[in-house]
Amino acid sequence: MESIPIEHSLILASILFTLGLIGVLTRRNIVFVLMSLEIMLNASGLAFIVGGARWGQAEGQVMFIVILTLAAAEVAVGLGLIIQMYRQFQTVDINVLSEMKG
Amino acid sequence: MLDYIWLLPTLPLLGFLLLILTAGHLRKRAVAIIGAGSIGVSFLVALIIAVRFLASGEEYFIKETWAWMAVGGFNAGFNFYLDGLSLVMMLIITGIGFLIHLYATGYMADDPNYSRFFSYMNLFVAAMLMLVLGDNLVVLYLGWEGVGLCSYLLIGFWYTNPENGYAARKAFVVTRVGDTSMAIGLFLLFASLGTLNIQDILHAAEMQWAVGSGLAVAVSLLLLGGAVGKSAQLPLQTWLPDAMAGPTPISALIHAATMVTAGVYLIARTHTLFEMAPLVQTLIAVIGLITLLMAGFTALTQTDIKRILAYSTVSQIGYMFLGLGAGAWSAAIFHLMTHAFFKALLFLAAGTVILSLHHEQNIFNMGGKRKQLPVSFYSFLFGSLALTAFPFTSGYFSKDEILLGALAVDGLGWWLWLGGVMGAFLTSIYTFRLFFVVFFGESGRHDNVKEFGGWNMRGPLFVLMAGSLFAGFMYLPLDIVFSQGEPHEEHHVSALIHGIMIVVPLLGIGIAYLFYGSRKLSTARIMASPFAQRLHTFWFNGWGMDTLYNRLFVNPFLWLARINENDIVDKIYDFLIMLSRIGNRLIVQTQTGYLRWYALTVATGLVFIITLGILL
Numbered sequence: 001m002e003s004i005p006i007e008h009s010l011i012l013a014s015i016l017f018t019l020g021l022i023g024v025l026t027r028r029n030i031v032f033v034l035m036s037l038e039i040m041l042n043a044s045g046l047a048f049i050v051g052g053a054r055w056g057q058a059e060g061q062v063m064f065i066v067i068l069t070l071a072a073a074e075v076a077v078g079l080g081l082i083i084q085m086y087r088q089f090q091t092v093d094i095n096v097l098s099e100m101k102g
Numbered sequence: 103m104l105d106y107i108w109l110l111p112t113l114p115l116l117g118f119l120l121l122i123l124t125a126g127h128l129r130k131r132a133v134a135i136i137g138a139g140s141i142g143v144s145f146l147v148a149l150i151i152a153v154r155f156l157a158s159g160e161e162y163f164i165k166e167t168w169a170w171m172a173v174g175g176f177n178a179g180f181n182f183y184l185d186g187l188s189l190v191m192m193l194i195i196t197g198i199g200f201l202i203h204l205y206a207t208g209y210m211a212d213d214p215n216y217s218r219f220f221s222y223m224n225l226f227v228a229a230m231l232m233l234v235l236g237d238n239l240v241v242l243y244l245g246w247e248g249v250g251l252c253s254y255l256l257i258g259f260w261y262t263n264p265e266n267g268y269a270a271r272k273a274f275v276v277t278r279v280g281d282t283s284m285a286i287g288l289f290l291l292f293a294s295l296g297t298l299n300i301q302d303i304l305h306a307a308e309m310q311w312a313v314g315s316g317l318a319v320a321v322s323l324l325l326l327g328g329a330v331g332k333s334a335q336l337p338l339q340t341w342l343p344d345a346m347a348g349p350t351p352i353s354a355l356i357h358a359a360t361m362v363t364a365g366v367y368l369i370a371r372t373h374t375l376f377e378m379a380p381l382v383q384t385l386i387a388v389i390g391l392i393t394l395l396m397a398g399f400t401a402l403t404q405t406d407i408k409r410i411l412a413y414s415t416v417s418q419i420g421y422m423f424l425g426l427g428a429g430a431w432s433a434a435i436f437h438l439m440t441h442a443f444f445k446a447l448l449f450l451a452a453g454t455v456i457l458s459l460h461h462e463q464n465i466f467n468m469g470g471k472r473k474q475l476p477v478s479f480y481s482f483l484f485g486s487l488a489l490t491a492f493p494f495t496s497g498y499f500s501k502d503e504i505l506l507g508a509l510a511v512d513g514l515g516w517w518l519w520l521g522g523v524m525g526a527f528l529t530s531i532y533t534f535r536l537f538f539v540v541f542f543g544e545s546g547r548h549d550n551v552k553e554f555g556g557w558n559m560r561g562p563l564f565v566l567m568a569g570s571l572f573a574g575f576m577y578l579p580l581d582i583v584f585s586q587g588e589p590h591e592e593h594h595v596s597a598l599i600h601g602i603m604i605v606v607p608l609l610g611i612g613i614a615y616l617f618y619g620s621r622k623l624s625t626a627r628i629m630a631s632p633f634a635q636r637l638h639t640f641w642f643n644g645w646g647m648d649t650l651y652n653r654l655f656v657n658p659f660l661w662l663a664r665i666n667e668n669d670i671v672d673k674i675y676d677f678l679i680m681l682s683r684i685g686n687r688l689i690v691q692t693q694t695g696y697l698r699w700y701a702l703t704v705a706t707g708l709v710f711i712i713t714l715g716i717l718l
Contacts (some may be wrong), residue, residue: 025702095693098696101695
């Protein structure tokens with residue numbers, strides 16, 4: 001069976017990661033920022049999977065599960081913070097939260 | 103009895119403590135008894151000790167009391183050393199000091215700070231006694247600095263007038279220059295000889311140093327610096343005339359018994375060191391000669407009665423230095439003693455005149471006070487005669503010895519002698535100018551004045567009058583002290599030289615009489631020429647020394663102070679502060695508070711690091 005070359009999968013992961021990063025940097029709605037973060041996490045997860053498959057190692061999948069767990073925990077905390085933020089400021093615009101500038 | 107020598111400085115010190123701790127709560131009578139009494143008892147003790155010491159025939163006597171400090175190999179104790187020299191000094195200090203204290207009880211009677219005055223006076227005498235009795239240079243230095251402190255306190259005694267405070271500061275700062283030099287001299291002595299005990303130093307120096315060696319010259323130069331400062335000699339003489347700001351008894355105390363004689367004592371005490379450095383010894387003679395001439399010319403032009411006397415002191419100390427420089431050690435100390443009598447007499451009499459004329463100090467406002475101030479008149483008469491070395495007064499014998507000593511110096515002898523005779527001529531002119539102007543001629547601004555003071559002010563004057571006339575016949579037990587130093591061969595000087603030394607003062611008195619007594623000659627004619635006027639101004643200002651020092655030291659210092667007013671040194675630190683402020687402001691710019699900015703910097707940093715990792 002013809003396997004997908006590792007370069008293709010890594011390029012896909014990079015594109016996903018970059019998209020996520022651009023989302024994080026440009027989005028003003030904090031919910032979208034959080035979603036972009038998820039994309040970045042999954043991109044790195046994809047990279048681990050590809051690596052694991054390429055070298056026939058289990059650690060790649062283990063790392064993916066770790067990332068998945070991490071993402072779940074992070075989303076739980078992040079969404080909690082978003083709710084708090086909305087209560088406090090009546091908005092989800094992240095630029096409003098720039099009170100700590102020097 | 104000799105063991106009680108420690109009482110000498112202790113009694114005045116106790117008097118000082120008592121008076122300063124009661125802070126003016128004692129009645130004036132009690133203050134007078136404590137203040138003058140402590141010195142009086144001290145004088146009695148000194149007299150008894152002197153008699154016992156001379157009767158014992160010992161060369162010297164050492165009384166060890168307790169150690170002051172002992173660090174490693176260095177020991178300094180409050181040990182008293184008595185020999186002919188310190189004997190003479192302690193008698194002068196306590197004797198003349200007592201008379202001045204007695205006089206001051208009357209002079210200062212109306213002063214609200216009576217108690218403070220006597221406490222300082224007592225401390226002054228205590229410090230001076232410490233200076234002359236100490237057996238090591240550390241104790242001597244303690245007394246030395248104590249004397250400096252007291253002179254500061256007393257010159258600025260009437261401190262509410264800022265000018266007095268200025269004069270006090272000047273005296274303190276100028277003598278400090280000399281003190282610093284002396285302190286360095288002490289360090290050098292200790293570093294090279296390992297002891298500061300005076301006798302040990304003199305012996306060790308004689309053993310270890312070659313005559314004229316660099317070390318001997320350096321040490322004696324440094325000590326000379328200290329002596330020049332305290333004794334108001336060129337180039338540090340400028341403080342003494344300004345020291346007239348203090349009450350008159352202080353001037354008498356500073357000029358006669360304490361302070362200015364300290365320098366002469368120091369040189370006489372360490373004379374062996376100076377003999378090791380003949381060059382420095384010649385320098386002493388030259389300094390003395392120049393000072394006595396300069397001060398003589400300056401005194402000619404002064405109009406303030408106390409300033410005339412002050413310059414005459416500078417001039418007379420110049421004679422002592424001339425004697426020291428010529429190696430006529432005992433002649434210098436002899437002159438110190440006779441000078442103490444007549445200068446104390448002149449100052450105290452001047453004090454009486456000033457008080458009687460309601461604080462008038464300009465002699466040209468006095469005039470014709472012979473009948474109204476009889477005691478002052480005779481005091482001034484005898485004091486002036488002694489000061490001008492009128493034959494067979496005390497000053498005659500001592501000045502004679504100094505001049506003969508100067509004549510015996512190889513090489514420079516004739517010049518020193520000629521200068522000294524010239525100085526004697528000037529002395530007689532300015533002294534009798536003062537005398538004739540104050541007591542003869544038409545009555546000045548003040549009419550019908552009554553002479554101030556009771557027995558406590560007149561008594562000392564009478565005693566000092568007798569001293570001025572007859573102290574020249576005293577024998578001073580100095581032969582043993584200076585045994586090696588003195589030139590022993592008899593001087594065979596012609597009768598002509600003796601004649602000149604007798605005639606010159608008489609000539610000066612005659613000139614003063616023509617100008618100021620009979621008024622046959624007038625100074626107005628001389629003063630008509632512009633050159634004489636310029637010379638007069640120059641002399642009046644003390645040869646421009648004050649101006650010179652102002653230009654050389656005071657103004658540059660003030661300039662430095664002025665540009666330092668806005669802290670030139672702080673500029674470096676201000677720059678550091680500015681630098682960190684700018685850095686702070688720059689870095690604060692990055693703290694925008696926007697999450698995406700931080701994320702971007704993290705990402706950029708990461709990319710940067712990874713790139714570095716790949717490339718390197």
